[in-house]
Amino acid sequence: MTAPLTSDTLLAVQGLGIHVGGQWLLRDIGFSLRRGEALTLVGESGAGKSLLAQAIMGNLPQALRATGQVTLHGIAHRAEDAAPRRAQWGRGLALLPQEPALALNPLARVAPQLAEVYRLLRQQPPSAARAQAEQVLHAAGLGGAGGHYPWQLSGGMAQRAVAAITLAGGAPVLMADEPTKGLDAHWQGHMVELLRGVLQAGGCVLTITHDMRVAQALGGQVIVLRHGHAVEQGRIDQVMAAPRHDFTRRLMAADPARWQPFATTAPGDSGEPVVRAQGISKAYGTQTLFAPMDLALHSGERLAVQGPSSTGKSTLGNVLLGLVAPDTGRVERSPRLRPHAFQKLYQDPVGSFAPHISLAHQLRDAARLHRRDWQAVQQRLAQLRVPEDLLARKPHQVSGGELQRIALARVLLAQPALLFADEPTSRLDPITQQEAVQVLVHAVQQTGAALVLVTHDPHLAAAVGTRRLDLAGAAAPAGAMLAA
Incomplete structure (x- = not known):
């Protein structure tokens, strides 16, 4: 379904497809966006949503081929002819990428990276560019982080930094790939307002998200993708009110707000805990992440950790695992457990895999290390x-959602006694998220492992956690509703 092109059409695609050899990854996609219009892509993980954005940018991986037509600012191009669109990067066409870790220069501080955009794309003098960068970072809650390197930022902070840099060029055609993942409710709202600002300024926005609430907030059109095809397309309010396709109905039904809590197994609290922390605290510079606290976790417990962005949720897990030393207090881990019994499922799956080695090679290495046969991996x-043929690829050649599921499969090979899962489903659609969380919870129930789950979703926390901890406030019993 493609609306007729008009003089104010900023972006349109017709018959867009992507294939590798004889395999079609995306087929016959069409839409048009005029000034002030929004389109949201939703659908299953690995359906081709990010590939669609990369095809429009003219930045597909070398092995993939695009077909169809892309019209940008009134000029039509063959989809495979990437050069004209690449020439518009930053000024006329911009993409907020799914993985901030891959978008930021790890060797440059954040503020200079933002100032460079104002200097090169907006032609501002260096002093004005630096002042503008400081002002924008302050508005994004990053006023004290401009001098940090990207690796010193939390996942939510990096997400906001990349958004600031992407928007700085003022491109009227903006695509945003999972712009609210890793953000608490406040900063999710802030991100939506930034996207609305592009619309109000006369631009258009194509957003990729797994959160139907974001799609509703932006309004406009929605396309539901499955297996590379658009199974439903129309106005978001109409689709939400009366979804026609069964897959769309399943997506809506799988929202964590509709989940039933997972069964609670009695923790083994009669013996020593898996990990015990006494009086631990952590600060970075002048910022206190969390004040001295005591915490003990026994086998079978599931602790859901929440709190605003940058309050130390990931750092708490790193302290419990022994990856980071606390500023005060001490952490005691059960001496009966082998070192591999303490595992982390990283928020950024790309950063947890070797980039130049196939996924199959890495999974086989993990299976050998933990003395698991390949059949256990396949199961x-x-x-x-996860289709097994994906394992022939390298990490950057699969979608974020696919890589997140592969990371979960790998960490469960270790049969951990304590698993720290940091936003482990942030890149998954609701259906796949529900399936992955069921696998995760059932695995720890079978082995009696303790689970620490970091999530910004209060409904997910309520369904999974037997205990909950809000780093912005006090500990709460399972089922209590805390602010996200």
Whole structure:
């Protein structure tokens, strides 16, 4: 379904497809966006949503081929002819990428990276560019982080930094790939307002998200993708009110707000805890992440950790695992457990895999290390609906959602006694998220492991946690509703 092109059409695609060899990854996609219009892409993980954005940018991986037509600012191009669109990067066409870790220069501080955009794309003198960068970072809650390197930022902070840099060029055609993942409710709202600002300024926005609430907030059109095809397309209010396709109805039904809590197994609190922390605190510079606290976790417990961005949720897990030393207090881990019994499922799956080695090689290495046969790997991948042929690829050649599921399969090979899962489903659609969380919870129930789950979703926390901890406030019993 493609609206007729008009003089104020900023972006349109017709018959867009992507294939590798004889395999079609995306087929026959069409839409048009005029000034002030929004379009949201939703659908299953790995359906081709990010590939669609990369095809429009003219930045597909070398092995992939695009077909169809892309019209940008009134000028039509063959989809495979990337050069004209690449020439518009930053000024006329911009993409807020899904993985901030891959978008930021790890060797440059954040503020200079933002100032460079104002200097090169907006032609501002260096002093004005630096002042503008400081002002924008302050508005993004990053006023004290401009001098940090990207690796010193939390996932939510990096997400906001990349958004500031992407928007700085003022491109009227903006695509945003999972712009609210890793953000608490306040900063999710802030991000939506930034996207609305592009619309109010006369631009258009194409957003990729798994959160239907974001799609509703932006309004406009929605396309539901499955297996590379648009199974439903129309106005977001109409689709939400009366979805026609069964897959759309399943997406809506799988929202964590509709989940039933997972069964609670009695923790083994009669013996020593898996980990005990006494009086631990942590600060970075002048910022206190969390004040001295005591915490003990026994086998079978599931602790859901919440709190605003940059309050130390990931750091708390790193302290419990022994990856970071606390400023005060001490952490005691059960001496009966082997070192591999303490595992972390990283918020950024790309950063947890070797970039130049196939996924199959890395999973086989993990299976050998933990003395698990390959059949156990295959069974876990099947539970997570990960096609085994994906393993021939390298990490950057699969979608973020696919890589997140592969990371879950890998960490469960270790049969951990304590698993720290940092936003482990942030890149998954609601259906796949529900399936992955079921696999995760059932795995720790079978082995009696303790689970620490970091999530910004209060409904997910309520369904999974037997205990909950809000780093912005006090600990709460399971089921209590805390601010996200």
